[in-house]
Amino acid sequence: MSSTSTSPAPAPVPPAPARAPRGPAVYHPTVGRLTLRALLGRRRALILMALPALLLLISVLIRTQTGADDRAAAEILGGFALAAMVPLIGVVAGTGAIGPEIDDGSVVYLLSKPVKRHVIITTKLLVAVGVTMLFTALPTLVAGVILGGNSQRIAVAYAAAAAVASIAYSAVFLLMGTVSRNAVVLGLVYALVWEALFGSLVPGARALSIQQWGLSIAERIAAPGAGIESEVGLAAGIILLTVATVGATWYAGRRLRALTLAGEA
Amino acid sequence: MSLIQIKSASRWFGNVVAVNDVSLDIGPGITGLLGPNGAGKSTLIHMMSGFLAPSSGEVTLNGGVIWQNEAAYREIGLVPEREGMYDYLTGSEFVLANAELHGLAEPGAAARAALETVEMTAAADRRIATYSKGMRQRVKMASALVHHPSVLLLDEPFNGMDPRQRMHLMDLLRKMGAQGRTVLFSSHILEEVEQLASHIEVIVAGRHAASGDFRKIRRLMTDRPHQYLIRSSDDRALAAALIADASTSGIEIDRSEGALRVQAVDFHRFAEQLPRLARQHSIRLLAVSPSDESLESVFSYLVSA
Numbered sequence: 383m384s385s386t387s388t389s390p391a392p393a394p395v396p397p398a399p400a401r402a403p404r405g406p407a408v409y410h411p412t413v414g415r416l417t418l419r420a421l422l423g424r425r426r427a428l429i430l431m432a433l434p435a436l437l438l439l440i441s442v443l444i445r446t447q448t449g450a451d452d453r454a455a456a457e458i459l460g461g462f463a464l465a466a467m468v469p470l471i472g473v474v475a476g477t478g479a480i481g482p483e484i485d486d487g488s489v490v491y492l493l494s495k496p497v498k499r500h501v502i503i504t505t506k507l508l509v510a511v512g513v514t515m516l517f518t519a520l521p522t523l524v525a526g527v528i529l530g531g532n533s534q535r536i537a538v539a540y541a542a543a544a545a546v547a548s549i550a551y552s553a554v555f556l557l558m559g560t561v562s563r564n565a566v567v568l569g570l571v572y573a574l575v576w577e578a579l580f581g582s583l584v585p586g587a588r589a590l591s592i593q594q595w596g597l598s599i600a601e602r603i604a605a606p607g608a609g610i611e612s613e614v615g616l617a618a619g620i621i622l623l624t625v626a627t628v629g630a631t632w633y634a635g636r637r638l639r640a641l642t643l644a645g646e647a
Numbered sequence: 648m649s650l651i652q653i654k655s656a657s658r659w660f661g662n663v664v665a666v667n668d669v670s671l672d673i674g675p676g677i678t679g680l681l682g683p684n685g686a687g688k689s690t691l692i693h694m695m696s697g698f699l700a701p702s703s704g705e706v707t708l709n710g711g712v713i714w715q716n717e718a719a720y721r722e723i724g725l726v727p728e729r730e731g732m733y734d735y736l737t738g739s740e741f742v743l744a745n746a747e748l749h750g751l752a753e754p755g756a757a758a759r760a761a762l763e764t765v766e767m768t769a770a771a772d773r774r775i776a777t778y779s780k781g782m783r784q785r786v787k788m789a790s791a792l793v794h795h796p797s798v799l800l801l802d803e804p805f806n807g808m809d810p811r812q813r814m815h816l817m818d819l820l821r822k823m824g825a826q827g828r829t830v831l832f833s834s835h836i837l838e839e840v841e842q843l844a845s846h847i848e849v850i851v852a853g854r855h856a857a858s859g860d861f862r863k864i865r866r867l868m869t870d871r872p873h874q875y876l877i878r879s880s881d882d883r884a885l886a887a888a889l890i891a892d893a894s895t896s897g898i899e900i901d902r903s904e905g906a907l908r909v910q911a912v913d914f915h916r917f918a919e920q921l922p923r924l925a926r927q928h929s930i931r932l933l934a935v936s937p938s939d940e941s942l943e944s945v946f947s948y949l950v951s952a
Contacts, residue, residue, distance in 0.1 A: 398795040400752040401721075412747040416733065423735055486731030491741075491790060494696065494725045495748040496717045639715055643698040643727075 405497055413492060413505040417479050421513050429474055430513065433467040434521035441525040455530035456609050459540035463522045464600075465593055468544050469551055469573030471517050472510075476555025477565040479510040480634075484641070485563060493641065500635035507556055507631055514548035539604035547596035550623045553630040554592070560634045560641075588613040592626065595619040649709055649722055649797040649829045650674050651695055656704030658690050665690040667853040668704070673831050677824035679844030680833040687853040688833040689728060692802045695831070696725045708798065721749070724791035728802035730783065732775060738762065738786045739771035745790040761789040765819065780807035788816065792823075799823055801832040805839050817843050873914055876938040877907045877921075880931040888924040892916075908938065 420426075440462070444454050480503075483489040492502055522544045526537020554572075558565040580587040581594070588594055597612035598619025604610045612619060651673040658666040666687045673695075682688050693699035694706045697713040697720070706713050713719045733741055742761055746754035762771050765785040775783065784804060791799060799820075805813050820843060824830045834840050840847055841861060849857040879885045886898045886907055894917035897910040911917035925932050 399757045402750045402752050405750050410748075412744050416736075416744060419735060420733075483731075487727065487729035488731035488733050490698070490725065490727045490729070491732065491745060492748065493698070494720050494723065495745070496720045496750065497748055498717060640700075641698070642700070643693050643729075 406501060408501065408504050409508055410497060410501050410505045413497070413502055414509050416492075417506050417509040418513070420482065421475055421478050421509065426474060426478055430471060430517045433470060434517050437463055437467060437521050437525045438528070441528040445528050450530050450533065452530045452533050452536060452608065455526055455533075455536050456540075458529060459522055459526055459536065460597070460610065463518070463525060464540055464543055464547065464596060465578060466573075467522075468514070468518045468547050468596075469577060469593065470570075472514050472548060472551025473555050473566060473569035473573055475510045475513040475517075476552045477559035477569055479506040479552075479556055479559065480638075481559035481563075481565045484560070487643070489641070490643065493638070499639040500632075503556065503560070503631060503635040503638055507553055507634075510552035510556055511549050514552050515545050518548055519545040534605035534608040536604055536608050536610070539600035539608070539610060542603055543596035543600035546599055546623055547592050550592045550595065550626045550630075553627040553634075557630040557634040557637075560637050585613075592623070595623045595626075648675050648827055651713075651798065651829060651831070652705075652707045652710075653691070653695070654705045654707070656691075656694060656701040656706055658687075658694060658699060658702045664853050666694070666701075666850075669850070669853075669855045670704075671848055671855055671858060673829055673848075675824075675827045675829050676846060677820060677830045677832070677844050679840035679847040680831060680850060681837065681840045681847050682833075682835060682850035682856075684835050686835075686850045688835075688850055689802055690853075691850065692800055692831070692833055696723060696727075696800050721794070722797050724794070724796035724799045726784075726787045726791045726799070726801040726804055728806070732783065732787065734776035735774065737772050737774050738767055738778070738782075738789075741775060741786060742771075742789045742793055746793045749794040751794060757793050758789075761793040762786075764792060765789045766815065781809055781812035784808060784816070785812070788819070796828070798829045799831070801830075803834060804832050805834060805836065813839070873911045873917070874938045875907075875909045875911060875917075876901075876904070876934070876936050877909055877932065878905065878934040879907070879925065880933065881928075882907050884928055885925060885930045885932075888928050888930075889921070892920050892924065894920050906934070 437458070440458060444451070444458065448454065480489070483492070493499075519541045523537050523541035526532060526540055530536055532538055555565065555569045558568050562568055576587065577591045577593050581591050591613075594613040596619070597610060598614050598616045601610045601612045602616050614622065653669055653671050655668055655670050656666060657664065657668050669691065680688050680691065690699065694701055695713065697716065700714045708719050708722060711719060733744070736744065739758060739762060742758040743754055746757040746761075751757045759768075762768050765788050767782065767785050767789060770778070770782060775786065778786065784807070788804070804816060808816065820830055820832065824845075832843070846859065847861055848855065877885065882900060886900060889895050889909060890898050894911055894913040895909055896912045899908040901908050921935065922932065
């Protein structure tokens with residue numbers, strides 16, 4: 383086989399297509415669209431819908447069995463919605479917004495573009511927050527209304543707590559998805575072992591929990607006798623939620639910038 | 648016209664040195680990056696495409712460092728080796744997303760043009776999950792071409808392609824090279840490199856083993872034995888004469904071929920002595936051909952070096 387060492391006379395390079403003057407600063411619609419489609423793909427959407435469906439089912443059953451009951455509402459919304467459903471859906475949405483792309487290598491197509499890494503992260507965060515809120519805060523509100531008709535503002539209080547916790551969970555789990563291939567496991571360990579188990583056993587651990595920070599907002603919204611109590615005060619809760627969200631987002635952007643492809647050499 | 652420069656770049660992973668003090672320039676035209684599996688080709692391409700920082704040294708595009716420089720991707724089109732590529736999208740959605748991510752003013756038109764270039768218009772509305780390996784490769788190619796990059800980096804682009812697809816991609820790359828783009832592709836298959844690249848860079852065990860036209864590289868290896876297949880009017884007499892000369896190290900009479908297989912250790916001397924000895928012994932030379940002037944042999948020498 384002979385080599386083709388003589389190349390034809392150089393043809394001129396066709397002009398490059400025109401570019402829009404500046405890329406977006408926070409939200410890139412294309413990154414958002416890809417992330418949303420990945421998150422709401424068939425299997426993930428089923429996982430995301432399962433817990434809210436269970437919450438609503440339980441709420442309807444309790445309401446029809448025992449009637450409107452503020453204590454039952456607080457227990458279900460606090461013990462199941464905020465303590466289990468929000469972190470679990472946060473894990474699925476937060477890690478799912480970036481982890482699978484890094485795992486299968488398709489993230490290369492996002493990263494080999496003139497798009498700022500922090501824009502990719504903030505876009506994915508916004509999508510993860512939107513999805514987490516949609517599947518947690520909304521069903522929490524509806525369940526609260528079903529259980530107690532928002533008496534003592536319990537439904538709104540827990541929905542607000544779920545909403546702000548959604549933001550922080552999404553940011554923390556997005557970071558985990560960026561730095562670790564075992565993000566889902568790590569996320570579940572955090573949600574179930576740290577927040578649920580240690581949180582109920584070790585007093586100090588409770589204060590370091592997104593769930594408690596969210597509760598500080600619920601505590602303020604609900605009527606004083608509603609029985610909602612947080613380990614941290616409102617100011618501390620808001621500060622900690624902000625620090626966790628901003629810190630995790632910033633660090634995820636940094637890590638994405640330094641993401642290297644595993645060398646198959 | 649774009650120039651990628653690798654300056655004394657090394658990359659190690661823990662104790663493993665994947666790329667060891669490599670310096671090379673890659674300019675316009677087609678360059679083949681050749682080396683056995685695990686030689687460090689992908690590591691080099693990852694460094695050139697900004698997905699790996701060199702542990703030491705520098706990798707630049709037109710003078711600017713590529714690592715952590717998103718703006719460099721305006722000039723770079725990358726065809727990665729890995730298969731992951733948003734399987735839930737259709738081919739045209741995928742290429743469109745790439746065009747949008749490049750911030751092109753008319754992403755739809757650019758995506759259509761790129762899909763036409765790789766002849767994937769017919770299957771563009773099927774989901775990528777349903778594509779054959781060759782189709783995936785072509786859609787990857789379209790995504791890399793959509794913004795008309797001046798540099799095209801392809802990691803093992805012919806893997807899994809059937810011969811027709813391979814020829815088509817080779818034609819496309821030749822076109823890109825002829826347009827003055829800097830096209831670099833890696834391969835461990837010599838035939839591919841030989842057919843396509845005017846210039847090759849050989850990487851063996853993380854080191855830059857050779858650079859240039861493959862024939863020139865072969866000549867550079869004069870301290871290694873060259874194999875020749877010789878037919879003559881009297882093979883045995885010629886064999887006796889040749890083995891007496893210091894330019895050869897071994898001769899085999901290949902009876903099935905009806906020819907001599909000669910190992911020459913001194914290329915220049917052998918080229919001078921062969922006709923002289925034949926004349927002295929009144930032997931007619933019927934055929935003299937290098938029997939190992941393929942990339943395969945160049946390569947095996949370099950690998951065993």
